[in-house]
Amino acid sequence: MSTRRDAVRQALTESTGFRSAQDLYADLRADGSKIGLTTVYRALQALSDSGQVDVLRTDDGEAVYRACDTESHHHHLVCRVCSTAVEIEGPAVERWAVEMGAKHGFTGVTHTLEVFGTCARCS
Amino acid sequence: MSTRRDAVRQALTESTGFRSAQDLYADLRADGSKIGLTTVYRALQALSDSGQVDVLRTDDGEAVYRACDTESHHHHLVCRVCSTAVEIEGPAVERWAVEMGAKHGFTGVTHTLEVFGTCARCS
DNA sequence: TCACATTTTGACAATCATTTTCGTTTTCGC
C-alpha cells in the first residue's frame, strides 16, 4: 500500500463518522499534504473494494466513507447532524432478510440497512 | 395535480420496478409525449415529497423511483437484474431500529432498508 | 550507483445526473 493511500486511510481513521472524498481531500490539504483529489478517489475506491472501509450514500447521492473497527458484516447508527456513527448488529434482521428473499423466490440475497437519528451530543 | 405530473405517475405505475428520471423521460418521449426532462424531475420531486412514490439510490448514486401499492412504511425486495420489486414488511426490524437508537442515546430515529437478490424469472 | 520497467500521482478535461434560469404557455378565478 502506497504512502498516499495510507494517508487517506489515516485521515479516515481519525474521524468517528462518515466523510466524503471531498471532505477528506480538504482535510489532507489543510494538513499540508500535496495530495490530489484524483488520488483520494482512487484510494477510497481501493479501500472499499478490499472491504477496509464502508460506503454509503447521503440523501443527495454523495458517497461517504468510514473506516470501521470490524470488517465483518454490520450496520450503522448514524447521527443526522454530525455524521458520527456507531457500529451495530442485528442477527434477527439478517435472518429476516434471507427468509423474505426465499419466500419470494429470490436468490443471492443481500441487503443494505442504516439507522439514522440525532446523537446525544447533538440533541 | 397537472396533466404532466399524472403522465409521470402513470408511467411509473406501469412498471413493477424502480425507474430513474432518465428512464421515465425516455419512456414518455418514446410514447410520443413532448414532456421535458426538467418536468419529469419536478414531477418526481413532488411525488416523492408527498409520499406517493418511494426513492432509493443505485450503487452508482442514481435516484430511482417506484409507485408502491401502499403509502404506509414498508421496505423492498429488489431484483438486481430487472429491478422488479416486492413490497415487504418486518415489524421486528422496526422495533429493533428504535431500540438500537435508544440504547445509544439517539433521538428521532429512522432507517433505510432494502433487500436485493435475483428474482425467480431472472435466475 | 545506474539504466530501465512498473506503479503511483496529480493537473486538467470529460461525464453525467440533477438543478437553475428564464422566457413562454396553460390554467384558473372572475
Next chain:
DNA sequence: GCGAAAACGAAAATGATTGTCAAAATGTGA
C-alpha cells in the same frame, strides 16, 4: 375574455466522480 399564478421546457450551470496522460516515485537487476 383577462390578468395573475402555476406549469413547462430549452438551454446553461452545478458538482461529484471518472478518464487521460505526462511527470514523478519506486523497485530491480547489473
